[in-house]
Each structure stands twice: as C-alpha cells, then as structure tokens.
C-alpha cells in the first residue's frame with residue numbers, strides 16, 4: 002500500500018505541475034492577446050479556444066487528487082464532529098465509497114466519450130481549426146487518479162472502523178476544533 | 183400518451199422558439215396524444231451538448247447548429263460555407279433543406295451515424311455590420327475589431343483587414359459598449375435581441391450572407407423508429423412548416439428592428455456599390471477556397487459537385503420564391519412539401 | 533425505467549441529497565450521485581451515462597468561467613506577496629472608530645470590485661483571499677469574516693456588468709442598458725444594508741469584531757497611505773483597462789492576475805515560494821469549487837427532467853392571483869429553487885414558464901429582472917447549496933467549517949429580505965435610473 006501511495010503522490014505531483022503550467026499559460030496567453038490587440042492590432046490567434054478547451058480543463062480536473070489529499074473537497078461537518086468514533090468511521094466509509102463511485106463513473110464514461118471524440122478527430126473552427134480531442138482525456142485522467150486515491154482512503158477507513166487501536170481520534174478532534182494546519 | 187422531450191438552447195423570444203417549436207409543441211399538446219416536456223434557453227441541453235444529448239435520448243427532439251460539430255458533420259460545413267452566396271434567408275433555408283434531404287445521402291449518413299434524424303433547417307436573415315463608427319466603404323473596415331459569426335467570415339475579415347476578436351455573445355454588448363469591439367457581424371434583429379442599439383449606432387446593411395447549416399427539428403433515431411408512419415409524416419410536415427415560419431419570423435424581426443432603428447438613434451447605412459462589388463469579388467474568389475478547404479480539412483473529394491448542386495438549388499428556389507412572394511406562408515409551405523418532403527420515402531430515417 | 537413517476541423521483545432525490553450532505557458526503561459528490569441516480573430512474577442508463585460523460589467537460593470548457601481561476605490567482609498573489617497589507621493597515625488606522633470597520637470596508641471593496649466583474653463567483657473569488665485573512669487576523673468572528681465576503685460577493689451580479697442580467701436581457705428581449713441601470717441602486721442598497729447590519733451587530737456585540745485599540749495620530753494615518761500604492765495601481769490598471777475598452781470583463785481576470793504578479797515584482801515581494809503557493813492554492817480552490825458547480829449542473833438537469841419545476845410553475849400560473857400575490861408566489865418559488873439549484877439554471881428553467889404570467893399581469897420586465905437577479909443572488913448564499921459560500925470555503929480551507937460560514941450568512945440574508953421587500957414596495961428604487969436614460 003505504501004508503494005501505491007508513493008505512486009499516487011508522484012502522479013498527483015506531476016498532474017499539479019501540468020495544471021500549474023496551464024494556469025500560468027492561461028494568464029499569459031490572455032494578457033499577450035490583450036496587449037497584442039491593443040498595442041499592435043494583432044490579437045494572438047486561438048486564445049479563446051485554448052483557454053476554454055485546454056487550460057480550463059487542465060486547471061479543473063488535474064488537481065482533483067491533490068485536493069482530496071488535503072481533504073479539500075468541500076463538505077458539511079455539522080453532525081460529524083458530534084459523533085463517537087465508530088459513527089465517524091461509518092460516515093467516512095460511506096462518503097469515500099460514494100465519492101469513489103462518483104469519480105470512477107466519471108472516469109469510465111468520460112473515457113468512452115474521449116475515445117469517441119478521438120475517433121472522429123474532434124476539432125473546433127476558430128480563425129484556424131484546432132484539434133481538441135486530446136483535452137477530453139484530461140477528464141478521465143484527473144478523475145481516475147482521485148478514484149485510485151479514494152480506493153486507498155476507503156480501505157484505510159474500513160481498517161480504522163474495525164481496528165480502534167489504529168485510530169488516532171485525538172489529532173482529529175484537534176483538527177475539527179478548527180485549529181487547521 | 184407518449185412522452186416527448188424537446189430541448190432548445192435559444193430563449194422564449196427567439197424566432198426558432200416562436201415560429202419553429204412553439205407551434206409544434208402546441209399541436210402535440212392539443213392532440214392529447216402527447217405528454218410534452220419542453221425546455222428552452224439550454225435549461226436541459228446547451229448548444230454543444232445537444233448533439234450527445236439527442237444521441238443519448240436525453241431529449242427526443244432539438245436544434246443543432248452544425249458549426250459546433252465540424253468533425254462529426256464535415257459536409258454540413260460545406261453547406262454552411264455557401265453562406266455568402268445566398269440571396270435571402272428563405273432561399274438559403276430551402277436550398278439547405280432540399281440539399282440535405284434529397285441530394286446528399288452522405289450528409290444524412292453523417293446524422294444517422296450519430297443516431298439522429300435530420301428533417302430540415304431554418305436560416306438566419308443576412309448578416310450585416312453593426313458598428314460603433316459608421317462603415318461606409320470597405321476601407322472603413324481596416325483595423326476594426328470585429329466579432330465574426332463563423333469561420334467563413336474569418337476569411338472575409340482577414341480580406342478586408344479587420345481584426346477578428348473572440349467575444350462570446352454574452353459579452354457582445356459589453357464589448358461594443360466599452361470599446362473592446364468595434365463591429366459585430368449580426369443580422370439587424372440582434373440590435374434588439376442583444377440590445378446592441380443602445381450602444382452601437384450604425385448598421386451597414388451589406389448582405390454578408392446567411393447561416394443556414396442547422397438541423398431545426400433533429401430527432402433521436404430510436405424515438406423516430408418508435409413512431410408509426412402517420413406520426414413520422416406529421417413530424418415531417420411540422421418540420422416543413424417550422425423551417426418556413428422560423429425563417430420568416432427571423433426576417434420579420436429584422437424588418438421591425440430596421441423600422442424602429444431611427445427611434446433608437448441608429449443610422450441605417452446602405453452599402454456603397456464599391457462595398458457590394460468588393461463582397462462579390464470575395465465570394466467569387468472564395469469558392470475555390472471552399473472546395474480546397476473541404477478537401478484539406480475534411481477529406482471531402484466531391485465538394486465541387488456539392489457546391490454546383492447547391493448553386494443550382496439557389497437558382498431554383500430564387501425563382502420559386504420570386505413566383506410565390508416572400509409573404510405567403512401557406513403557399514411556401516405547400517410548395518416546400520411538394521418539392522421536397524413528399525418525395526421522401528415512407529421509411530425515411532428508419 | 534422506474535415505476536415511480538418523475539415528480540416523485542425528484543422529491544425523493546431532494547431528500548436523499550439533503551441526507552447525504554448532512555452526513556458529510558462531499559457536496560459535489562452528493563449532487564452528482566443523486567442526479568445520476570435520478571436521471572437513470574427517469575430516462576434510463578444511456579441518458580444517465582451520457583450526462584455524466586459530457587457535462588463535466590462541456591461545463592468546464594467555457595471562456596467566461598476562466599475569470600474564476602484568474603481572479604482567485606489575483607487574490608492569492610495579493611495575499612502571498614503582501615500587496616494588500618498596506619491597504620488593510622490604512623483601513624485599520626482610519627476605520628478604528630467604526631464598529632466592524634474591516635467587514636464594512638470589505639463590503640465596499642466587493643461593491644467596487646463588482647464594477648469590474650460580471651459574476652458573483654468571480655467577485656467572491658477575488659475578495660476572499662484578500663479580505664478574510666485580514667479580518668481573522670484582527671480577531672473577527674469567523675462566521676462574520678467569511679459570511680461578509682460570501683454575501684458581499686452577490687453584489688458582483690447586481691452592480692454592472694452582470695452576466696446574469698445580460699442572459700436575462702437576451703432571454704426576454706429587454707434592453708441590457710436599462711437592466712444595468714436598474715440594478716445599480718439595488719446593488720448599492722444591498723451594500724448599504726449589509727454595512728448597516730454589520731455596524732449595528734459589531735456595535736452591540738463588540739466581541740464579533742474587536743475594536744482596534746490604536747489611537748493613531750493624523751501624521752501616522754497620512755503616512756500609512758503611501759503603502760497602499762500596490763493596490764491603487766492594481767485597481768487603476770484593471771478599472772482603467774476595462775472602462776477604456778482595452779479588455780472585456782472575462783479578460784479582466786487574467787489581466788488582474790498578471791498585474792498583481794508585476795506589481796509584486798516591482799515591490800520585490802515576488803519569490804518562487806510566493807508564486808508556487810499562489811498557483812497551488814488557486815488550483816486547489818478552483819478544482820474544489822468546480823466539482824460542486826458540475827454537480828449543481830447535473831442536479832439542474834435532473835430537476836428539469838423530473839418536472840419538479842413544473843409543479844411550482846403550475847402553482848404560480850394558476851389563475852386569479854393579484855399582481856402582488858403573483859410576485860410573492862414567484863418569490864417563494866425562487867427562494868426554494870435557489871436553495872438547491874444553480875442560479876442561471878433556475879432562470880433558464882423558470883423564465884419560459886413565468887414570462888406569459890408576467891406579461892398577462894403587465895408586470896414591468898425590467899423591474900422583475902432585477903428582482904429575479906436579487907433572488908438568484910440570495911440563492912448563491914443559502915444552504916445547502918450556496919456556491920459563494922463554497923468559494924469562500926475553498927479559499928479558507930480547514931480554518932472555518934462550512935456550517936459556520938452558513939451561520940455567518942444568516943444576518944446577511946435577513947438584510948436581503950428587507951432589501952427585497954423595499955424593492956417590491958418601491959419599484960422606483962429600481963426604475964428611477966432606467967427612466968432617466970430612457971429619456
């Protein structure tokens with residue numbers, strides 16, 4: 002499991018790096034386009050298409066696993082913090098299982114869709130035609146990685162549910178009290 | 183009662199809604215045989231998701247603008263590229279519908295490959311120049327930031343020295359208002375529907391062509407197969423009527439807007455002969471381009487034959503529309519049925 | 533397909549959704565799973581699979597939405613490079629006499645920012661990282677600090693430009709210039725009501741917003757002004773560029789982020805660490821917000837297909853109501869829908885049904901548009917699905933639990949109720965400015 006952990010860490014780092022590049026390019030591409038339009042009467046071609054179909058998709062889907070790693074997917078703590086240990090673990094198992102189901106389905110179905118777009122060679126017509134099918138694969142990639150990570154989390158949650166001795170509730174209580182990290 | 187889900191991505195006041203879908207929905211509801219679910223404005227499926235949504239049966243009938251799907255519908259792009267050659271909206275609509283339905287099996291196959299049944303189109307009225315500064319000559323277009331409605335106009339914009347900028351339709355008003363945009367290429371009706379006349383005070387009515395490569399009533403094929411022959415015939419009649427009505431309403435909206443332009447401080451500029459000549463020269467020079475692009479981008483070898491057939495249909499329907507007139511809706515629909523829909527086989531789309 | 537009729541599936545779906553959210557299932561997951569299940573039951577597997585395959589990409593790959601990550605990035609650059617520190621020091625020194633001064637300053641800041649962006653999510657994104665940490669540092673109540681930014685973000689779609697109003701205008705063919713003019717005073721009124729409420733609450737309960745125990749001299753106050761130059765430069769650049777037509781509201785996000793980056797370089801506070809932290813946090817916030825937004829898109833489709841909205845519509849279009857009764861019924865419907873659904877989706881779903889009713893009652897469509905925008909904005913902050921709240925949560929992370937942000941929203945919603953009552957009782961608040969430009 003440690004090895005899988007490291008593998009996911011590595012992939013998640015790579016995905017974040019790509020997303021970071023996409024984010025920086027989004028800012029740069031639009032800025033240069035605006036400057037070009039205003040100063041030189043020469044916009045950068047295909048800005049809208051690249052921003053929409055490549056940078057946005059990378060920025061949204063590639064970081065999914067990294068977000069899950071820091072528990073960053075938004076949820077409501079309301080009754081969770083009031084529950085005893087077993088209750089929390091049951092909810093953990095349920096939440097991880099549902100999240101796994103959701104992202105696994107997204108991965109599977111968006112993959113099928115991406116393959117279909119690849120087969121027709123999906124492109125859009127701007128000033129120039131731009132091939133966009135490759136960006137379709139960013140969705141199953143991002144969802145796949147978070148699904149893999151959720152498998153680990155689910156297994157760990159089940160272990161913690163049945164093995165109270167492995168469960169560190171003190172640290173969790175401190176975190177839930179709002180200390181953060 | 184059978185369930186039918188109709189999905190539009192244009193709003194309740196759009197000519198396609200008022201002239202195309204509303205009457206059909208009403209007819210279906212009045213018949214008592216149908217349980218209709220009707221969505222507008224993309225509440226169910228937006229412009230791009232309509233293709234997959236129809237294929238997957240999320241909606242049974244919807245409108246598609248083929249410009250969004252160049253990979254799946256290469257031949258529809260060639261039909262669209264005739265935009266600058268059409269004399270009027272009605273002729274463009276008749277041309278595109280007849281071409282797809284009767285003269286281009288590969289076009290219909292493109293639809294069937296997506297599990298969708300094509301039943302005709304409508305056409306926008308000719309695009310014009312809506313601008314902040316008066317455009318009175320071709321030279322006035324040089325250096326102007328313009329929003330173009332499709333790739334065909336990209337070539338035209340480049341030719342006249344315009345700067346093509348990417349502004350989504352939701353930011354067209356803001357763009358013109360603040361100056362990020364000098365010209366929107368739109369039919370005059372857009373001055374009202376997008377409120378452009380509040381900020382852009384010039385409309386040069388140079389005929390910049392129509393957009394007519396849509397699929398107005400596109401049916402999910404499994405839904406189509408589930409219908410008996412009478413129902414399919416009824417839908418085809420609705421399609422003929424919807425195409426004519428939506429197109430006429432589009433033109434009518436333009437006429438209303440042009441009539442009200444003065445009230446809104448908009449100057450309507452008639453294009454100079456020089457502008458018309460320049461446009462005609464562009465169209466002539468562009469036809470070989472359409473054919474070569476069709477081959478390079480889409481791998482269509484017989485594009486010249488397609489263009490020839492389409493030009494023939496333009497002539498045919500120009501004569502018919504001249505004969506009937508542009509206002510006699512029932513006569514136009516009757517002729518449309520006679521010339522096109524009645525010639526379809528009984529198992530059309532199955 | 534299911535034995536149950538679609539409306540029943542829709543209503544059961546709401547129950548399952550609420551239970552899931554309550555039991556700490558990630559909100560985006562809860563929205564997505566309920567929608568997928570519901571669509572499966574109504575239309576079968578192919579439609580459910582199709583929705584899940586296409587909506588995430590189609591929703592995300594949108595030019596206008598790019599302003600959300602870009603304004604987040606701008607905010608993170610400002611925060612990590614300390615560009616806004618000077619401004620908040622001035623706010624502390626100058627507003628130390630004012631109860632809840634930092635919160636009120638943040639509301640005014642949002643109102644100002646609203647003139648740059650057309651989306652309340654982008655407005656919240658830009659202000660979140662700038663204002664919330666400063667308020668927390670000053671010892672403000674967490675609910676008040678976060679609630680302020682989430683609620684004030686709603687002004688983003690009231691003060692022009694506004695994507696919501698543009699879509700409404702195109703949809704019902706009303707002049708966008710009139711809608712923009714009409715929304716201006718209600719937007720300003722919203723900011724004033726919020727500020728007034730914060731002032732009264734902070735004055736009555738000082739622990740909510742501890743007073744600054746400084747008694748700065750005049751020269752100290754003037755001296756601090758010099759440190760506000762980074763923000764002034766940023767604001768001047770973004771406003772100047774937008775209003776002179778150099779760029780559009782969507783492009784303003786990227787330009788804002790780039791300017792913040794440049795100013796940080798000039799201030800010598802841009803380092804590799806600052807850059808990487810800003811980018812990392814932007815990516816995490818963006819992804820966590822978009823998962824929910826995608827879920828909300830799916831839910832809107834499920835609701836549309838279930839016909840639950842039709843029930844509300846039938847209720848409203850039932851004959852025999854007076855104008856006021858109609859408006860009140862619509863208000864209730866919009867509030868209920870606003871709790872769960874994506875605000876633009878609500879507009880697209882309900883307008884085609886409402887339009888004939890409004891027209892038959894000769895209700896002014898400019899006035900109604902502003903009222904509707906206001907209701908939809910309330911939907912951005914009401915539980916359980918409050919997108920602005922989630923944007924703030926995506927920014928503050930573990931520091932503040934989601935329910936505490938919702939709790940902080942409470943009083944702001946009360947003020948919105950008063951604002952809306954005023955808008956209904958005195959249509960001239962909305963219609964006065966449009967009447968001026970119409971002449």
Ligand code: NA
Nearest residue numbers: 646649688693
């Ligand atoms: Na705004």
Ligand code: NA
Nearest residue numbers: 871911914917
């Ligand atoms: Na809400």
